[in-house]
Amino acid sequence: MQKTETMVIQSSADVVLVRQAVRQYAIEIGFGLVDQTKIVTAASELARNTLDYGGGGTVKLETLLEGTRRGVKLTFEDQGPGIPDVELALKDGFTTGGGLGMGLGGAKRLANQFEIESVVGEGTRVTLVRWK
Secondary structure, three states: OOOEEEEEEOOHHHHHHHHHHHHHHHHHHOOOHHHHHHHHHHHHHHHHHHHHOOOOEEEEEEEEEEOOEEEEEEEEEEOOOOOOOHHHHOOOOOOOOOOOOOHHHHHHHHOOEEEEEEEOOOEEEEEEEEEO
16 A cells, blocks of 8 residues: 655654654565665655755655555655765765765665755755665
8 A cells, every 4th residue: 555645844843753663664664674774764864954945845655555665755855055066975985064964875875775866045855765
């Protein structure tokens, strides 16, 4: 059974709620602990970025069923300032906020599919999929 839900990210409490919801989706799909941890970690990073750099936004959670494959798809969107150089932002060590600069690149490595679209002055959309 496919499931979809959209959550608002406007506070640190919402980041926690996103983590919990993503873990629940992963459990329902049948992910083992390692895959649960990978998608929850990626979701946590992207939810935090949505809040800190995008000024808040949303995440759409979806279960995917393709034949025998099952997965979880997450789409984070904000209407923040956008990312001027996406390629640079994906490099480890790049940060505009004083963190370790592992966020976007780390989230990409934790996903099986990863896409980022950003327009300066309009916002950013990051989509990732983790398959079982």
